[in-house]
Amino acid sequence: MRRIGFDSSKYVEEQTACILERVRGNSSGHLYIECGGKLLHDKHAARVLPGFDENSKMKVFQALGDRIDVIICIYAGDIERRKMRSDFGISYDSDVLKMIDDFAAYGLKCDKVVITRFENQVAATVFKNKLERMGIHVYTHPATPGYPSDIDVVVSEAGYGRNEYIPVSAPVVIVTAPGPGSGKLATCLSQMYHEAKRGMKPGYAKLETFPVWNLPLDHPVNVAYEAATADIGDVNLIDHFHLSAYGSIAVNYSRDLEAFPLLARILERITGECIYRSPTDMGVNRCGFGITDDDACREAGKQEIIRRYFAIRSDYVSGIADKETVNRISAIMDKAGLKPEDRNVVVPSREALEDAIRRGKGKNGTVCAAAIELPDGRIITAHNSITLHACSALLLNALKAMTGISKDKDLISSSVIASITAMKRDILSGKGVSMNLDEILIALAMSASEDADARKALEALPLLKNAEVHLTHIPSNGDISGLRKLGLLYTSDPQYPARNA
Numbered sequence: 001m002r003r004i005g006f007d008s009s010k011y012v013e014e015q016t017a018c019i020l021e022r023v024r025g026n027s028s029g030h031l032y033i034e035c036g037g038k039l040l041h042d043k044h045a046a047r048v049l050p051g052f053d054e055n056s057k058m059k060v061f062q063a064l065g066d067r068i069d070v071i072i073c074i075y076a077g078d079i080e081r082r083k084m085r086s087d088f089g090i091s092y093d094s095d096v097l098k099m100i101d102d103f104a105a106y107g108l109k110c111d112k113v114v115i116t117r118f119e120n121q122v123a124a125t126v127f128k129n130k131l132e133r134m135g136i137h138v139y140t141h142p143a144t145p146g147y148p149s150d151i152d153v154v155v156s157e158a159g160y161g162r163n164e165y166i167p168v169s170a171p172v173v174i175v176t177a178p179g180p181g182s183g184k185l186a187t188c189l190s191q192m193y194h195e196a197k198r199g200m201k202p203g204y205a206k207l208e209t210f211p212v213w214n215l216p217l218d219h220p221v222n223v224a225y226e227a228a229t230a231d232i233g234d235v236n237l238i239d240h241f242h243l244s245a246y247g248s249i250a251v252n253y254s255r256d257l258e259a260f261p262l263l264a265r266i267l268e269r270i271t272g273e274c275i276y277r278s279p280t281d282m283g284v285n286r287c288g289f290g291i292t293d294d295d296a297c298r299e300a301g302k303q304e305i306i307r308r309y310f311a312i313r314s315d316y317v318s319g320i321a322d323k324e325t326v327n328r329i330s331a332i333m334d335k336a337g338l339k340p341e342d343r344n345v346v347v348p349s350r351e352a353l354e355d356a357i358r359r360g361k362g363k364n365g366t367v368c369a370a371a372i373e374l375p376d377g378r379i380i381t382a383h384n385s386i387t388l389h390a391c392s393a394l395l396l397n398a399l400k401a402m403t404g405i406s407k408d409k410d411l412i413s414s415s416v417i418a419s420i421t422a423m424k425r426d427i428l429s430g431k432g433v434s435m436n437l438d439e440i441l442i443a444l445a446m447s448a449s450e451d452a453d454a455r456k457a458l459e460a461l462p463l464l465k466n467a468e469v470h471l472t473h474i475p476s477n478g479d480i481s482g483l484r485k486l487g488l489l490y491t492s493d494p495q496y497p498a499r500n501a
Contacts, residue, residue: 005296006051014286029202032188069168076124095178116183160193214288220301227308242278250280310491345371345470352381366497368473392440399457437482
């Protein structure tokens with residue numbers, strides 16, 4: 001059973017109060033909050049802080065209600081090249097539409113989108129027209145000359161002054177985006193420039209979850225953030241500005257520390273002063289105060305580091321990640337004192353592979369294996385066969401073990417298997433007829449309509465959410481889809497299925 005280590009209700013309450021404290025007493029300007037990370041389905045946070053509601057940020061905004069406006073930023077170049085969100089498998093422009101719907105689902109109006117670094121790109125113009133016909137207010141900002149270092153130009157009519165001002169009315173303005181590099185900070189500063197020119201007193205703050213500023217630098221939850229950003233090279237550091245100003249230790253990350261002196265100068269130029277003495281001061285992050293069981297969060301952080309290690313090594317073999325990223329994640333593992341085998345399901349899956357090869361299960365084909373840790377701590381293993389991928393066999397074995405169904409019981413009827421196999425082979429001209437995890441879920445549902453044990457197994461599926469899984473091979477797309485739908489926390493060895501000819 002996964003130990004709970006975080007109180008989401010307390011976090012939402014404290015985070016909401018922290019934001020309101022920033023705007024209290026200032027009636028002449030808006031507080032612009034740059035919001036990084038995921039607004040919904042923040043699965044990284046949920047993994048490293050067991051008990052964290054992955055939709056907590058949106059619940060904070062919901063608690064603020066009519067006291068917030070929302071601006072979504074999207075970089076024109078990302079629209080043009082159809083940049084994708086790997087977690088959702090959708091393009092950035094599609095994610096903007098999703099975000100608008102997500103806010104609406106929480107009772108929050110979101111009808112302002114700004115396309116940044118806009119140069120009349122064809123795809124960006126088409127997207128702009130589409131949004132406007134949906135009733136969304138769309139604004140365009142050209143690239144700011146000299147941004148960010150040439151302050152004299154940036155903070156002038158030739159810089160931020162060229163941008164359209166986006167009318168807002170609520171005291172808090174959330175500025176968010178589908179991903180990094182979308183222009184959130186520049187939009188905040190541009191808005192502040194226009195308001196300052198009008199005699200108002202705007203403010204700026206930043207809402208991010210990680211690193212957690214009041215946890216130790218080497219805390220596994222913070223190290224897990226480094227692992228999650230190994231591809232861009234973020235490094236957690238002591239905020240020396242904070243230490244110098246207050247004599248207390250706070251943790252921040254390298255990009256914020258590098259950007260702070262310049263950002264402080266821009267804020268001072270815009271508003272006449274910079275009220276912040278450190279980048280940590282800028283944050284509205286009460287995440288650390290929601291931790292109720294530090295040991296549980298430490299263990300969860302360690303497991304996330306190992307998961308990221310396997311993911312990056314597999315991405316390298318697949319041609320996605322580069323060698324520098326692999327070296328970086330390996331160094332993070334060493335720093336955390338971890339090895340791959342510290343993940344409970346790794347060794348059993350490899351032993352299952354060796355056993356399958358020894359027994360000739362992959363003769364004249366490929367052989368692979370998998371292991372899963374059940375909620376009660378038992379480890380279940382499986383290997384592939386002529387009819388099932390290793391993931392599919394693993395799921396069926398796990399469901400039988402949890403429900404007390406005999407190992408010898410066929411949960412999928414022979415007629416269903418025959419029909420799917422025939423379709424894949426004879427109609428779709430598939431070379432392989434072995435069923436992946438996506439397909440076996442459908443087959444199980446079909447069998448459940450006629451078989452009580454299959455129905456019992458199907459009803460037990462939700463109990464597997466967040467179960468740890470390890471594969472001895474890089475999974476197929478159909479397996480990945482099924483693993484994600486079930487909410488399984490999977491890793492794989494960085495290799496393709498072993499051939500045992």
